[in-house]
Amino acid sequence: MKAAILNKTRSDLIVDEVTLPKELLFGQVLVKIKYSGICGSQINEIDAAKGVDKYLPHLLGHEGSGIVEKIGSGVSKVKIGDHVVLHWRPGSGIEAPPAKYLWRGRKLNSGRVTTFSEKSIVSENRLTVIPKNFNLREAPLFGCAIPTAFGVINNDAKVKIGQSVLIFGIGGVGLNIAQAAKMVSANPIIGVDVNKKKLNMGKKFGLTHDLLSGKNIKKKILNIVGFSGADVCIDTTGIPNVIETAYDLTHKDGKTILVGVPSKKIKIYSLPLHFKKILKGSHGGSAVPDLEIPRYINLIKRKKMSLKNLITHQFKLDQINSAIKLLRSGNSGRIIIKMS
Ligand SMILES: NC(=O)c1ccc[n+]([C@@H]2O[C@H](COP(=O)([O-])OP(=O)(O)OC[C@H]3O[C@@H](n4cnc5c(N)ncnc54)[C@H](O)[C@@H]3O)[C@@H](O)[C@H]2O)c1
Ligand SMILES: [Zn+2]
Structure with missing residues (x-):
């Protein structure tokens, strides 16, 4: 599968083929990513704003939406076919170890949730199920921007x-x-x-x-x-x-x-x-995803809250560096990456 990789601080991401581990570990979930948002935090990660990045090369992205493709042992919060939000704040469920991917024969690090890829192995507690009729393009906003x-x-x-x-x-x-x-x-x-x-x-x-x-x-x-x-x-x-x-x-x-x-x-x-x-x-925002995401969905359904117009641009994964450049320029609202 294709993913965007941060190989070097303050440089472009590399979009390349990455190999998923053969088996899911206890508490891990394989998600087919449909859409990912880009948060200011990824700019900070690329620039190593918090100090030297000891995890390079690694995957990134922390707000997304997708469909559950496979579940590891112990997982009970989601099932195959569920539509989910991927969020970085922990919710209920197992805190599984981050997945170890392979890239050009080397170990590729990731966190418990990453979203700049066609598929992602995510810890059960970084997922919240959403109704199947909820717009998957807007759902990534529940991963960070809205709850924060x-x-x-x-x-x-x-x-x-x-x-x-x-x-x-x-x-x-x-x-x-x-x-x-x-x-x-x-x-x-x-x-x-x-x-x-x-x-x-x-x-x-x-x-x-x-x-x-x-x-x-x-x-x-x-x-x-x-x-x-x-x-x-x-x-x-x-x-x-x-x-x-x-x-x-x-x-x-x-x-x-x-x-x-x-x-x-x-x-x-x-x-x-x-x-x-x-x-x-x-x-x-000290958010509790399991409690708060369903409340926001309810408010949106009842037209008391809107996600409309928050997303100003959409890019493909291959174009992610242009998307990041646009976010840096300050001339966008939330930018969405659509996975193929
Ligand atoms: N604390 C958290 O848990 C948490 C969660 C999400 C995001 N963040 C952080 O929040 C920050 C913002 O994220 P975002 O996704 O909204 O980014 P963004 O790039 O969409 O927004 C930043 C805004 O700041 C404006 N800005 C730049 N310089 C300014 C100045 N001197 N005065 C006033 N405004 C100025 C920009 O024009 C832009 O509109 C990032 O640093 C991100 O890492 C933190
Ligand atoms: Zn964020």
């Missing part, structure tokens, strides 16, 4: 009706944070981005105010939320000075939530943390 964004609002920030929410970075995750903030009646919901197109999209997803990043941004925001700052400030950029600005603009009793992964240290005045101010890094 909705979880940031619901689980990490626990936003209350009428609280002010400020979001830096209106990309795949930021757009959905805006959508979730609107659903819990936050107000105002302010989005800041370097790209006007993103802000225009954000307005359709719930932003009450949109601001281009630049000079006087702090003053402009305080003019909207008042001098004490915003109740909840969320960073999805991972850029140190943006994180510092988000922290500074947070009310003394408010919360700063970090979603973007920084590659450098940040500098903050920590005294307010001794009182009521909270600074928290999000881990996938």
